[in-house]
Amino acid sequence: MVSRATGVTIGAILVAAALAGGYWLGARGNGAAMPAMVGGGGAAPTEASTSGEGAAEAPAGERKILYYRNPMGLPDTSPVPKQDSMGMDYIPVYEGEGPDDSGAVAVSPVRMQTLGVKTARVARTVLDAAVRSVGRVEVNERRIHDVAPRFEGWIERLHVDATGDPVRRGQALFSVYSPELVSARKELAIASALADAAAEGDPAARDGARRLAEAARERLRNWDVPGATRSKDERITFTAPASGIVLDKKAVAGMRFMPGEAIYRIADLSSVWIIADVYEQDLARIAVGQAAEVTIDAFPDRRFEARVTYLYPTLNAPTRTTPVRLELANPEGLLRPGMFAHVDIAAAGAEPRLAVPESAVIDSGERQVVLLAQGEGRFKPVEVRLGVRGSDNIEVLEGLAENDEVVVSANFLIDAESNLQAALAGFSEAEASVPVYEATGSLEDIFDDGTVMMNHDPIPALQWPAMTMEFGLESKSVLEGVTPGEPLTFRFEDRGNGAFVVTEVEKRGGQ
Numbered sequence: 001m002v003s004r005a006t007g008v009t010i011g012a013i014l015v016a017a018a019l020a021g022g023y024w025l026g027a028r029g030n031g032a033a034m035p036a037m038v039g040g041g042g043a044a045p046t047e048a049s050t051s052g053e054g055a056a057e058a059p060a061g062e063r064k065i066l067y068y069r070n071p072m073g074l075p076d077t078s079p080v081p082k083q084d085s086m087g088m089d090y091i092p093v094y095e096g097e098g099p100d101d102s103g104a105v106a107v108s109p110v111r112m113q114t115l116g117v118k119t120a121r122v123a124r125t126v127l128d129a130a131v132r133s134v135g136r137v138e139v140n141e142r143r144i145h146d147v148a149p150r151f152e153g154w155i156e157r158l159h160v161d162a163t164g165d166p167v168r169r170g171q172a173l174f175s176v177y178s179p180e181l182v183s184a185r186k187e188l189a190i191a192s193a194l195a196d197a198a199a200e201g202d203p204a205a206r207d208g209a210r211r212l213a214e215a216a217r218e219r220l221r222n223w224d225v226p227g228a229t230r231s232k233d234e235r236i237t238f239t240a241p242a243s244g245i246v247l248d249k250k251a252v253a254g255m256r257f258m259p260g261e262a263i264y265r266i267a268d269l270s271s272v273w274i275i276a277d278v279y280e281q282d283l284a285r286i287a288v289g290q291a292a293e294v295t296i297d298a299f300p301d302r303r304f305e306a307r308v309t310y311l312y313p314t315l316n317a318p319t320r321t322t323p324v325r326l327e328l329a330n331p332e333g334l335l336r337p338g339m340f341a342h343v344d345i346a347a348a349g350a351e352p353r354l355a356v357p358e359s360a361v362i363d364s365g366e367r368q369v370v371l372l373a374q375g376e377g378r379f380k381p382v383e384v385r386l387g388v389r390g391s392d393n394i395e396v397l398e399g400l401a402e403n404d405e406v407v408v409s410a411n412f413l414i415d416a417e418s419n420l421q422a423a424l425a426g427f428s429e430a431e432a433s434v435p436v437y438e439a440t441g442s443l444e445d446i447f448d449d450g451t452v453m454m455n456h457d458p459i460p461a462l463q464w465p466a467m468t469m470e471f472g473l474e475s476k477s478v479l480e481g482v483t484p485g486e487p488l489t490f491r492f493e494d495r496g497n498g499a500f501v502v503t504e505v506e507k508r509g510g511q
Contacts, residue, residue: 065092104380112377118409119373120360122400124352127390130293130344131285133324135276137296137339140327143268145241148260150223153178155255156235160264163249167240173264174251175237181223182234188216244268269337272330274306276343277321285347285388286311292326292345296335304328304335308345347388355393360406361386370400371407379407435494437461440508443484444468452479452502454490472501479505 068078068090082090107117159172167173191213195206248265257263274294278286286308294304306328315322326343328335361384362369368386371379384399400406441456455468471492473479482488487508492500 115410122404129390133276138273146262147264148262274326373405
């Protein structure tokens with residue numbers, strides 16, 4: 001016999017089972033789908049997911065989730081939470097963060113702090129852009145003086161006898177003896193004596209003596225002999241024409257020299273040249289008068305101010321460089337000809353230019369982009385055209401306006417997010433443009449290659465009669481629980497090139 005308590009328990013179980021069965025039949029009769037159970041390998045699609053609709057409305061006070069995107073950046077979205085093949089959860093995209101055609105992206109304040117996002121304003125500033133080159137110290141050619149007698153003679157005595165010796169203007173260099181000089185001076189003395197003697201005599205003799213004396217003086221002037229007057233000294237001493245350094249000395253005591261032979265070369269090194277080699281692509285940025293800064297390896301802690309004075313009209317074909325001449329003062333004599341020099345030519349000038357920090361520019365090689373801050377955590381990539389580059393800032397010619405705010409830190413991460421969202425936007429648009437059709441019929445057969453054979457009724461939208469034809473299948477889960485022959489309502493997409501893919505299936509007739 002069954003006790004009273006046992007009977008009550010069995011009765012309660014039967015009532016609960018009956019209620020559950022009635023609820024299940026009612027739900028099936030109304031065409032509602034059972035809620036999906038989320039497992040470790042991913043979520044089974046609910047009716048909301050198979051119909052392609054978005055997530056349900058969020059409770060008041062909470063942001064609405066538009067969809068979930070692939071965590072690895074693949075163009076794959078889902079209207080419900082799911083996981084990828086590696087078990088990673090899809091990332092929710094909230095309302096207001098959805099992608100648009102411009103690629104703008106929204107970043108939450110917490111994520112901005114995590115990434116270390118920093119911004120700066122676009123402003124006008126004087127760029128310290130410089131054309132960097134290397135060169136060498138050269139003698140200022142305008143300050144070179146050669147001592148070359150214009151007559152033949154012999155050197156009898158040297159007063160400066162070493163190369164490199166400093167000399168002062170007017171300082172004695174060497175003394176010479178020349179038979180031609182002695183002869184010319186004697187002719188001048190004789191002619192002058194005759195002219196004096198004939199001062200009160202025959203006018204013709206007086207005129208001849210005067211012409212002879214003038215010819216002798218003219219010869220001495222042409223020889224550039226100092227003191228071309230009467231002199232009993234048969235030797236002449238040459239002096240330094242300028243203060244400087246003896247660069248070259250050929251004079252040796254007792255040496256014979258010929259007219260025009262340079263015996264001494266003296267250079268004034270209080271001003272020197274820098275000959276710098278500038279590459280061909282930088283020539284348009286160089287102009288006469290630009291300031292420059294010169295550093296010498298021998299004096300690394302010193303900076304010498306120079307100025308561009310000349311651009312040579314030739315190009316060195318093997319190196320693709322053009323010599324540029326700079327002039328600078330050398331009052332201390334620290335710069336010596338032949339020294340190696342580093343040259344920075346200020347090519348930007350003193351005019352303020354619209355510029356952004358160098359770190360704000362993302363250069364792909366084909367285009368340059370900056371991230372424009374639009375407020376409330378939104379950032380938009382903007383393509384810009386750049387001009388002169390400084391050491392810290394870059395001139396912006398097009399794309400930005402003064403006082404615009406741009407990202408200068410963590411911009412690569414935001415740009416990657418922006419590109420991803422732009423790709424997702426294009427992907428979503430492509431999906432939305434795929435034609436979708438609905439038909440009634442039944443399943444005929446399933447093939448191993450992922451296709452199915454379907455019997456369908458006439459489809460007026462495509463002007464198709466009733467027939468049996470092969471369809472693609474989006475996934476095997478679409479036909480889960482469906483047996484061949486039972487009446488169905490199914491939806492399929494026209495994906496082009498004759499590819500029709502079944503995406504959703506519903507049983508008909510309350511089954």
